[in-house]
């Protein structure tokens with residue numbers, strides 16, 4: 253293992269949301285960023301650039317766009333044209349833009365809870381009507397889409413926001429399922445916007461399918477991607493919105509112009525290009541560690557009485573702690589204060605997450621092992 257991935261980094265006092273929001277004795281395993289040093293190619297590029305004296309307005313070079321196109325072709329079999337791309341300051345901003353550009357106040361937008369909190373937030377804040385097609389847990393212990401319910405609920409909607417791979421359940425949706433989703437969107441005349449920020453973390457033989465590789469994806473479909481999650485550069489606020497449909501893209505670009513939203517953070521652009529051109533081996537090694545951590549979490553927390561959903565994708569593990577009879581507020585408080593570990597409350601992902609918690613596994617195994625033993629000890633005390 254190269255890149256000092258096993259050693260960990262001291263992130264305290266670095267304006268770090270994940271660590272600096274926790275008491276010194278609390279181990280943060282919540283917000284989705286990684287406790288790994290960035291790929292050297294990224295850091296070298298940034299250091300070289302800031303040694304230049306001016307940091308003025310930014311223009312992406314052709315090579316920057318080429319890096320995005322080549323990366324998604326190489327990793328995900330996508331064929332992106334340069335004009336398909338719109339740059340935004342983050343994937344959540346792409347979702348927000350979609351709601352504002354593709355729907356009017358009062359119109360219906362569909363999401364699939366439990367799901368990453370901003371999905372609900374961007375719809376509610378824009379005063380659109382939220383329609384929920386809840387995921388359901390099947391006998392196999394996996395979360396699945398309810399496609400019959402989706403067919404009913406899409407009637408009258410304008411937009412569906414899809415999370416693929418899915419945060420927090422860790423599901424990597426199969427091509428057949430995604431094709432059915434797109435077919436249903438087309439049947440009901442609904443735009444499909446897919447948040448694929450976790451696309452690089454399909455683990456263990458699972459394969460991420462971008463909605464843009466489905467049949468019929470040339471109209472009414474877009475995918476929001478970013479190097480920020482995969483390469484631990486989320487503080488740089490830069491992402492790519494892939495929109496092959498020219499009319500849809502024009503609507504999104506017009507709204508972006510209207511509200512003054514643009515991509516082009518200088519360091520974000522440079523770091524993204526460096527990640528996409530020189531980050532493959534770093535990412536491969538990070539994924540190996542995450543898989544090892546996931547297996548460790550499944551083993552130890554299952555033994556401690558939790559129901560664990562092994563994440564097929566993402567580096568986030570979804571835990572059902574309902575058997576312990578405590579709500580998320582109590583679980584969060586006790587984990588924080590007694591176990592000295594911070595996780596995300598399941599209710600961050602909607603009411604359907606009550607009694608669940610989400611665990612971030614993107615850290616050196618020694619750190620994850622420490623966190624797991626704190627959680628297991630706490631669960632053991634609850635059972636005693």
Ligand SMILES: Cc1ncc(COP(=O)(O)O)c(C=O)c1O
Pocket residue numbers: 284341342343344345368415419447449450478480486491
């Ligand atoms: C599904 C999903 N979308 C978007 C984001 C955030 O993206 P950004 O920081 O680019 O807005 C996250 C971060 O955890 C996420 O899990």
